[in-house]
Amino acid sequence: MRIKLGISPCPNDTFMFYHLLNSHRFNSDLTMGDVEELNHKVLHHELDISKVSFYTAMQVMDHYALLDVGATLGKSCGPLLVARRNKSVKKLKDAKIGIPGRHTTAHLLFSLYAKNTGQKEFMPFNRIMLAVEQGLVDFGVIIHEGRFTYPHYGLTEVVDLGKWWEELSKMPLPLGGIIARRKIQDECIKEFTQALRDSISRAFSEREDHNAPMYCFIREHAQEMDMEVIKKHINLYVTDYSLSLGEVGRSAIEKLFSMAKEYKL
DSSP states (O other): EEEEEOOSHHHHHHHHHHHHHTTSEEEEEEEEEEEEHHHHHHOOOOOOOEEEEEHHHTTTTTTEEEOSSSSEESSOOOEEEEEEEEEEGGGGGSSSEEEEESOOOOOOOOHHHHOOEEEEOOOGGGGGGHHTTSSSSSSEETTTHHHHHHHGEEEEEEEEEHHOOOOOOOOEEEEEEEEETTSOOOOHHHHHHHHHHHHHHHHTTTOOOSSHHHHHHHHHHHHHHHHHHHHHHHHHHHHHHOOOHHHHHHHHHHHHHHHHTTTTT
């Protein structure tokens, strides 16, 4: 079976998938795009196996199943709400907020935090910090490498939405995961799950070898080329939960889904 596979170009995904993509264990047509692009493709059932935001995953569970491997889930890894230095969170209700995609977990978290207020401006994640700096929006919800580079734009953290979630739920934060179409044979999904787990384990074993070929692949696709930023990104977003969700990981995802339904989001 030939698989339509989707991953993002972010260092956490390229780190996890590098050895799988080079193992030739699967015949796959690869789509590499921003997670919101992948979200849209999954919502239209265009991909067989893909990385998606958990906010999107909850909307497609009739057609897709969540895999136990490849998740972005942990502590102190959530989106940040940032602003220019003269902005206060008290002004959120009447403000313009840059959001990295309608179907992202970042959008869901902000909506839960702000009780779905504010004028949302949806835009690619890599345009948000510049939009805040230039005054095109009042606040921005930033993800990925933005967590490490926003001070370069003269911005300040207003709220860490991940810490807010952790204090509220007492659980780690589920950001994104790997889902597979339910029509794929169980044996194929099991084989893919194990192949990805093996790929991540091997990447972990090579993590400190910055001359390893996988880092050429990671840097080729990363938004931020600085090796220290790439290392921080991988260390933050690829965790033990990426190898297996476990009971705690699954409980955190169920909590996020139930809160979204409770707030009609």
